[in-house]
Amino acid sequence: MTTRTATSRTRLSKEERRSQLLDLGVRLLSTRSLDELSIDLLAEEAGISRGLLYHYFGNKHDFHEAVVRRAADDLIAQTAPPVEGEPLHRLLVSMTAYLDYVDANEPGYRSLVKAASGGNDTLREIYDEARAALTDRIFREDAQGTLISETPHTRLLVRGWAAMAEELVLGWKADPQGVTRDEVLEMLVVSLPALVAALPSD
Template sequence: MSVETAPRRRRLEPDARRGQILACAVRLFGERPYADVSTTDVAREAGVARGLVNHYFGAKKDLYLEVVRVMVTIPEVAVERLPKGDLRTRVEASVTWFLDVVSRHSTSWLAAVTARGMGGDADVERVLAEAEEVAADRMLVAVGLADEAEDREELRGMVRAYCGLATSTAREWLQRGALNRAQVHLLLTTTLLTIVEQVIPQVIDGSARPAHPAQPPA
């Protein structure tokens, strides 16, 4: 969920050039609806030939899908760089990282999570769903539950639900202005700690599982 813009009109290595083009696409798709951005626009912004954009990303929709993917997917390095402290320290750092990223790329992130101009598109939905699964796995690593195999699907479901809350809450801050950053940070930190410290233990020990309904007498 982080893309930086490289200097324009320089001879760059392929990975750096690809990153530069992607950074320009992230910015343009954040500023305008999908229909109003062309690969020519992206090429012009990046200072490259349009054919180079096609070479690295394919058609316009392929480029857009990559923009959405990079905006909504938690990179592995973000989890690797979390501090080695206690649960609260790691949760605080995770929430801070998330808020830093979405605020730094606010227009592009909002455009990605709302898929502006592409609502209901099956390919966009697939990318968003894949990002949810990645987020679930990486959040379990972040809170020290990656090795909890027996109840893994239930835990991943709760983490996916939390990630949905995080997205909605960030939109209340960035899009609607109903909350400020400190309030969002408090809400997301407190909620995640509650899930990990109070809800998940009940799931693991079985106390939160629904009882089987009694069978009627024969």
């Protein structure tokens, strides 16, 4: 995420300015839900007029779509596993980053999951893309197949595991009940190979 402030006086292209406003939108989303993120609020925080914002984002729907797409891209980028290393270690690094991301952006992330599962087709599509990127990566970036080899069964299982990871993290954030962060992390990491090992053999 950029550290430029939205009130920077530097002369920027329309694309750069739009991108800067999106960063601000994502930052605002880290502490509130999508429903609470209005163009009015963005205008106020950016110190510019609503009219100008409509120049960058056609309407509230387009604005929300752009912010959610940026948030999904951030999530994908931030949870990228390291290129090198043991598969389980790379999974640990990626899951640590996922937990960090949810920590830093809980309301927005919850809102993304909710919007994706709810009625809005565009938001669901963006979310599905993000989730697919996260799960596909487990196969793509594990070229040696030491952790998981790709079959229709493992694809389905990894998809299920991703849903479990989401529920584990959001459930734990909502009510930790004495379970520590390290324990959640370990549950996330050991669950995947355990599930693969338990798969019925062909």
